[in-house]
Amino acid sequence: MRERVPVWLVVPVVIGLVFLLAPVVALVQRAPWSELGHELASGPVRTALRLSLVTSLAATVLAMVLGVPLAWVLARSEWRLLRLVRAVTLLPLVLPPVVGGVALLLALGSRGLIGQWLDRTFGLTLPFTTAGAVVAELFVALPFAVVTVEAGLRAVDRRLEEAAATLGAGPWRRFWRVSMPLAAPSLAAGAALCGARALGEFGATITFAGNLPGRTQTLPLAVYLELQTRPEVAVLLSLVLLTVSVVVLVALRGRWVGLGRP
Amino acid sequence: MRRVAATAVLAATLASCAGPRPGGHATVFAASSLTEAFAALARAARPGRGISITFDFAGSQQLAAQLEQGAPADVVAAADRATLEGLRRAGRLAGAPVAFATNRLEIVVRHGNPARVTSLADLARTGLKVVLADPRVPAGGYAAQALAHAGAVVHPVSLEDNVKSVVTKVGLGEADAGIAYVTDVPAAGGEVTGVAVAERDQVVATYTAAILKDAPHPGPARSFLAFVRSPAGQAVLQRFGFGPP
Amino acid sequence: MTLAASLSVRRGPLRLAVDIEVGEGEVAAVLGPNGAGKSTMLAAVAGLLPIGEGRVVLDGKVLEDTALGTRLSPQRRPVGVVFQERRLFPHLSVLDNVAFGLRTRGEGRATARRRAEEWLARLGLTELAGGRPEQLSGGQAQLAALARALATKPRLLLLDEPLAALDVATRAEVRRELVRHLRSFAGTRLLVTHDPLEAMALADRLLVLEEGRIVQSGTPADVRERPRSRYAADLVGVNLFRGRARAGVVELPSGGRIVVAGAGVGEVFAVVHPRSVALHRQDPEGSPRNVWRATAERVDVEGDRVRVLLGGSVPLVAEVTPAAADELRLAEGGPVWATVKATEVVAYPA
Numbered sequence: 048m049r050e051r052v053p054v055w056l057v058v059p060v061v062i063g064l065v066f067l068l069a070p071v072v073a074l075v076q077r078a079p080w081s082e083l084g085h086e087l088a089s090g091p092v093r094t095a096l097r098l099s100l101v102t103s104l105a106a107t108v109l110a111m112v113l114g115v116p117l118a119w120v121l122a123r124s125e126w127r128l129l130r131l132v133r134a135v136t137l138l139p140l141v142l143p144p145v146v147g148g149v150a151l152l153l154a155l156g157s158r159g160l161i162g163q164w165l166d167r168t169f170g171l172t173l174p175f176t177t178a179g180a181v182v183a184e185l186f187v188a189l190p191f192a193v194v195t196v197e198a199g200l201r202a203v204d205r206r207l208e209e210a211a212a213t214l215g216a217g218p219w220r221r222f223w224r225v226s227m228p229l230a231a232p233s234l235a236a237g238a239a240l241c242g243a244r245a246l247g248e249f250g251a252t253i254t255f256a257g258n259l260p261g262r263t264q265t266l267p268l269a270v271y272l273e274l275q276t277r278p279e280v281a282v283l284l285s286l287v288l289l290t291v292s293v294v295v296l297v298a299l300r301g302r303w304v305g306l307g308r309p
Numbered sequence: 310m311r312r313v314a315a316t317a318v319l320a321a322t323l324a325s326c327a328g329p330r331p332g333g334h335a336t337v338f339a340a341s342s343l344t345e346a347f348a349a350l351a352r353a354a355r356p357g358r359g360i361s362i363t364f365d366f367a368g369s370q371q372l373a374a375q376l377e378q379g380a381p382a383d384v385v386a387a388a389d390r391a392t393l394e395g396l397r398r399a400g401r402l403a404g405a406p407v408a409f410a411t412n413r414l415e416i417v418v419r420h421g422n423p424a425r426v427t428s429l430a431d432l433a434r435t436g437l438k439v440v441l442a443d444p445r446v447p448a449g450g451y452a453a454q455a456l457a458h459a460g461a462v463v464h465p466v467s468l469e470d471n472v473k474s475v476v477t478k479v480g481l482g483e484a485d486a487g488i489a490y491v492t493d494v495p496a497a498g499g500e501v502t503g504v505a506v507a508e509r510d511q512v513v514a515t516y517t518a519a520i521l522k523d524a525p526h527p528g529p530a531r532s533f534l535a536f537v538r539s540p541a542g543q544a545v546l547q548r549f550g551f552g553p554p
Numbered sequence: 555m556t557l558a559a560s561l562s563v564r565r566g567p568l569r570l571a572v573d574i575e576v577g578e579g580e581v582a583a584v585l586g587p588n589g590a591g592k593s594t595m596l597a598a599v600a601g602l603l604p605i606g607e608g609r610v611v612l613d614g615k616v617l618e619d620t621a622l623g624t625r626l627s628p629q630r631r632p633v634g635v636v637f638q639e640r641r642l643f644p645h646l647s648v649l650d651n652v653a654f655g656l657r658t659r660g661e662g663r664a665t666a667r668r669r670a671e672e673w674l675a676r677l678g679l680t681e682l683a684g685g686r687p688e689q690l691s692g693g694q695a696q697l698a699a700l701a702r703a704l705a706t707k708p709r710l711l712l713l714d715e716p717l718a719a720l721d722v723a724t725r726a727e728v729r730r731e732l733v734r735h736l737r738s739f740a741g742t743r744l745l746v747t748h749d750p751l752e753a754m755a756l757a758d759r760l761l762v763l764e765e766g767r768i769v770q771s772g773t774p775a776d777v778r779e780r781p782r783s784r785y786a787a788d789l790v791g792v793n794l795f796r797g798r799a800r801a802g803v804v805e806l807p808s809g810g811r812i813v814v815a816g817a818g819v820g821e822v823f824a825v826v827h828p829r830s831v832a833l834h835r836q837d838p839e840g841s842p843r844n845v846w847r848a849t850a851e852r853v854d855v856e857g858d859r860v861r862v863l864l865g866g867s868v869p870l871v872a873e874v875t876p877a878a879a880d881e882l883r884l885a886e887g888g889p890v891w892a893t894v895k896a897t898e899v900v901a902y903p904a
Contacts, residue, residue, distance in 0.1 A: 158482040174483045175438065175466035209602050210641035212628040214655035214706060224654075228645045257467025257478070258443065264468075272470060275374040276445050 071289065078286050079279045086283050094261050095269035096287060102177060102265060103245035106184035107192075110241045111234070113185075114192030118237075119222075121193065122200035140190045147186055148254025155182065155255075179256035180263045184245035191240040199233020200226060236299055243295040247288060333529035336381065338365045338372040340388040340516070341471040342412065342448065342489075345496045346549040347386070353545055354536050360529045368446040368471035376401060376521070383530035386518035386537075388412065388447040388472075388490075393517045403524065406517040408554035409537050410546050414448075414455055414512055415491040416504040417479045424485040426504055429459040432486060440475050440484040441465040448472035451512040452488040459510040476501060490514065492550040515554065557710055557742045561608030561618075563591075563598050570594050570766040576742050576759075583753040584746040585777075586763035587785055592746035593638075595763070596712050599744070600635050601628035612710050612742070629658075634708030638715040640699040642687035648698050649674065649683040655706035673701040677731065693724035697731060704739065711736075713745035717752050729755055750789040754778075762786050780902050782823060793826040793870050796904055804901060810867035813843040814899045821904040830898035831872035833862065834891040835882055844894040846870075853884050860884075864892055 052060070086092050117136055121129065139147055155162040155173050165171045173179040203226050211225045227234070249267040256263040258272070266288055274281035339347050344366045351362040365372070365380075369387035373395060376382060385402075386409070387393055393406035418426050424437060432439050441463070442449030449468065456463055466484060469475050475487040480500035494503035518537065520530045536542045543553060556578055562571040570591035576582040586592050597603040599610055601617065604625075610617040612632070618625045634655075642651050649670050656666035674683050677697045682690060690698060696716060703711060716732060717725045733756055736743055746763075747753050753760055754774040762770040762783055770782040781787040787794035797806040799822040804812045812824050837845065848866035860879040864870045870892060874882075884890065 152481060152483065156481060156483050174478075204641075206637070206639065206641050207643060209628070210635070210637060211643075211654070211658075212602065213600055213631075213633060213635040214702070215629045215658040216654075217627070217629050220658055224658075225643060231645075253470075257440070258469065259465065259467050262466075272443060272445065275368070275370040275470075278374070278377075 074282060074285055074289060078282050082279065083283055083286075086280055087287075091260060091269065092280070092284060092287075095264055095266045095284070098177070098180075098261065098264065099246055099266040102180045102184055103188075103242050105181045106188055106245040107238050107242040109181070109185050110189045110192040110245075111196075111238055114189055114237065114241075115196055115234070117193045118196035118200055121197045136193045137190050139187050144187055144248060144250030145254050146250075148183060148251035151183060151186060151251060151255040155179075174255060175257045175259065175263060177256075177262050180252050180265060183251040183255045184248045184265075187248050187251055188241040188245040191244050192237040195237035195240055196230065196233050199230035199237075202233075203229045239295050239299050243292055246291060333359075333526055333532075334361045334363070335383040335524075335526050335529040335533050336363045336365070337384040337386065337533065338367075338376065338380070338382045339384075339386040340369045340372070340447065341366045341473045342388055342492055343386060343516070344473065346492065346546050346551060349549070350533075350537060350542055350545050353541065354533060357541075358532050358536065360532055360536075362533060366473075368442070368448075370445045370447075371470065381523075381525055382521055383524040383526050384518060384520055384534055386516060388514055388516055389450070390515055390517050392447070393519055396519070401522055403520040403522045403527070406519040407534075407538065408515050408517050409534075410516040410543075410554055411552035412490045412492055412514040412516065412550075413552065414451055414488055414506050414514075415494055416506060417476055417487045417489045417494060417497075417501050418485065418504055419479060419482060420500055420502055422502060422504065426486050428504075429456055429461045429488075429506060429510055432456070432463045432488075433461040437486060438484045439463050439465045440467050440469060440478045440487040442472045442475050442489075443468040443470050446471060447514060448475070448489060451514055455488070455506060455510045455512050458512075459507070490550075495550060513552075516551070556614075557599070557610075557612050557744065559595075559599055559608070559610045561595075561598055561605045561610060563594055563603060564606050565591075565594050565603070568594060568766055570598075572761075572763070572766075572768050574761055574768065574771075576744050578742075580759055581736055581743045581745070581757045582759045582761060583757035584744070584761045584763050584768075585750065585753045585786075585789070586746075586748060588748055590763045591766045592748070592763055593714055596635070596714050596744075596746050599710075600633050600712055601626060601631050632709040634703035634706055634711050636696075636699050636703045636711070636713045636716055638718050640687075640695045640719075642690075642695060642699060642702070644687055647684055647686060648679065648690065651687065651698060652702045652705050655702060659706065670701075670705060673705045674698075677701050677735070691724070692720045693728045696720060696728050700732070700735060704735065707741075709741045711739055711741055711743045713743075715747050715749075715752075716745060717749065718747070732756060779825075779900070780823065781825065782904070787825070791828070793828065793831075795824040795826070795868070797822065797824065799901060802896075804899075806868065808867060808869075810846070812868060812894075812899055813896045814901045815896045816901070818901070818903065822901045823904050824899055824901045826870065826894055826899050828861065828871045828873035830894050831864075831870055831874075832893045833872055833874055833878070833882055833884070834893065837891050838893060843896040844868075844892075844899070846892045848890055848892050850884050850886060850888050850890045853879070853886050855879075862890075864890065866892075868892075 121133055152159060154160045157166055157172050162173065173182055208221050208225055211221045216224060247267055249271065252265055253268055258264050258268050266284055270281045270284045273284060347364060354360045369389060369392045372385060373392050376385060376396060396402055397406060416426060418424060441452050444450055444453055472489050472493060475489050476493045476497045478484045479487045480497055491503060494501055518534060520527060520534060524530050557576040560573040568591050572595060584592050584595065594603060598605050605618055605620055607620050609619045616624060617631050649667060652673055653666040653670035656669055671683060674680050679694060679698055682694060687695060717729055720728055736756060745756060757774065760772060760774055760777045761768050762777065762785065764783055764785050770777060770786055777786055778790050781790055781794055784794060795806055795812060797804040799818055799820060802814060804814055804822060804824050814824060846866055846868050848864035850862050851865045852863035854861045859873050860876055862872045862884065864872055872892060
């Protein structure tokens with residue numbers, strides 16, 4: 048039966064849509080489009096954009112490498128500690144990003160829990176480096192990868208894996224030849240969400256990695272700083288970020304974001 | 310950007326519970342380097358004039374941006390003249406800015422000075438992790454001036470958006486050294502110590518303040534500003550290391 | 555190629571305990587109602603379910619032995635399974651589906667595909683090789699699943715209700731193909747089904763499974779002519795009684811008595827075909843040695859027959875022609891006399 052939208056739902060729906068659209072429309076409308084070309088060609092904007100793309104890409108790759116096994120464990124295993132594992136993986140979602148940054152400093156900073164050891168053994172320090180920016184973005188984006196891929200893995204029909212077993216496929220093969228291909232859409236969605244989140248990260252980045260053009264000044268940081276002196280440029284940078292987000296959303300087309308098939 | 314509303318609002322609430330509040334309430338936007346001093350001034354202003362203050366501490370440039378976006382405030386106090394000049398030209402001030410204090414730069418290093426930094430020139434050493442405030446922040450601008458005068462070419466590892474963050478990063482041990490105000494070092498506690506900047510390279514920062522044109526509480530605002538400029542207020546500022554205007 | 559499986563599995567409310575042997579060249583079918591444990595048994599033999607206690611030996615090789623603590627995982631067992639829902643991999647082409655088992659065994663892609671093509675050809679599915687499983691009809695998918703299982707040349711082929719998911723029209727066709735390929739399969743073959751037609755058509759030996767236990771084992775003819783359980787009797791469509799035979803009379807626990815020619819002595823089953831039951835309005839005189847007063851509890855018209863459920867000391871289902879039913883003026887709840895000739899009762903030891 049085709050449902051007509053009940054009248055009483057229309058009001059909140061309209062309010063909600065306006066609320067979400069208004070900032071976007073304002074952004075697009077107030078942007079100094081004439082300066083777009085000039086600013087994009089200029090060094091600082093290009094640098095920040097390039098850095099952002101590089102760091103978010105790296106963070107996404109790492110998030111998938113770490114996230115897929117985590118998702119597998121959450122979807123398939125029967126550990127008693129599973130609830131704890133899940134809570135831990137979702138922690139960055141509920142933690143304010145700046146708090147996340149502080150926590151990262153305490154753990155991975157030069158005098159941090161693990162950071163000390165990294166420095167002593169490998170001479171590796173993360174704060175103030177591009178790698179540090181990647182780590183900050185990875186921290187906040189990882190849960191997105193885990194949650195999305197877990198949902199995808201859960202949806203894989205176990206009976207197909209049983210059939211594969213009767214055809215001689217061991218656990219490793221079943222994972223790569225059956226489960227993963229069938230969960231592939233969720234992997235793509237997870238990566239996209241992850242990338243978008245990583246691209247937009249601010250609080251953890253500025254706290255943990257610092258702010259230096261070309262090395263750690265990602266696009267959101269550039270927006271924040273420009274806003275204080277040249278708001279028009281900030282608006283333009285925001286547009287760039289907005290465009291990327293829209294592209295991601297369109298690519299996802301509602302799949303695996305809890306919306307089912309559109 | 311730091312809100313120390315907790316301290317001030319708590320003080321204000323307690324004050325309002327304690328007795329009558331004839332002086333009223335004011336919102337003060339102040340440069341982050343004024344954090345401790347202004348909080349003390351607010352506490353001192355409370356019993357005498359009955360004023361309660363809510364603060365917004367941030368880099369001066371950030372404050373200006375917020376005010377430009379229409380943030381409601383009564384008083385603005387910046388770590389330079391330029392910020393308020395800009396606001397005055399934009400017609401946001403009720404009167405002319407007044408200078409109320411000065412500050413000087415200091416090199417900030419970790420407690421015990423493990424990196425053995427003794428001058429601005431040392432900051433140019435390779436391998437030393439130096440943190441500065443972003444040039445858009447007054448402290449960053451002053452630091453750049455001082456370094457230029459000393460002929461030291463420094464490659465900072467980060468440009469923080471307010472001077473307090475500079476001190477924090479050094480205090481956490483993430484950076485080896487930074488340039489901040491002399492008033493910031495004691496405020497940070499035992500984690501950091503200061504290394505004097507040579508007098509010839511020193512930059513004097515003039516702090517200016519003004520009442521905002523559309524201040525919601527002009528009375529208490531004027532009261533507070535007057536207190537800041539009074540001998541009692543100046544004494545408090547000097548206790549924190551600020552110089553006279 | 556023989557299978558000897560003696561196992562007990564507990565799964566929810568079901569307690570399965572069976573001891574079966576499938577011999578060389580035999581096609582065995584486990585027949586039973588839903589919930590009897592057929593699929594559980596199959597899954598246990600395939601290694602997809604753990605056995606509570608027991609032993610599975612295929613061609614002398616121990617696949618599982620709980621006493622010794624040995625268990626081969628399903629991928630290590632030379633067993634092929636054709637599932638009721640087929641379970642073809644949706645992300646692979648039909649050809650790659652069939653080739654899957656060969657690839658897992660280490661064959662190169664080209665060789666595996668070639669062999670898969672041969673199998674598809676044998677099953678008449680060549681044109682569908684490049685398509686996806688979702689494009690196949692039910693019957694085609696079933697045959698593709700069969701090809702996939704056969705391609706690995708397993709030593710034991712398990713089929714789980716292979717025709718159940720098909721509509722009646724396709725069923726006959728696929729059944730024919732299935733018979734053909736089962737005949738030519740070199741290994742042991744075991745299938746489970748709830749459809750007697752399927753069982754009779756495909757198997758050499760039937761094992762009747764009821765509530766987790768094998769209650770009868772024999773050729774289809776055996777089961778047809780001498781059912782040993784209510785379920786089997788219902789399948790075949792006969793009346794089954796169990797009682798004590800003495801001097802040509804079988805005494806039922808309910809008190810009824812059936813006169814049988816040549817019953818022997820001891821615990822026996824007695825079978826009466828519904829059509830052997832004659833119905834009368836009054837107590838008839840004459841040759842039938844079995845005469846019972848009964849109540850026509852239910853009268854169902856089924857096409858060109860009328861089935862009457864009779865209650866009484868010897869509860870029976872009788873089948874008469876509509877004409878006869880009219881003549882009797884049968885009414886539900888009405889009294890009726892049922893007679894069966896002693897020679898038309900078959901009795902055999904229980």
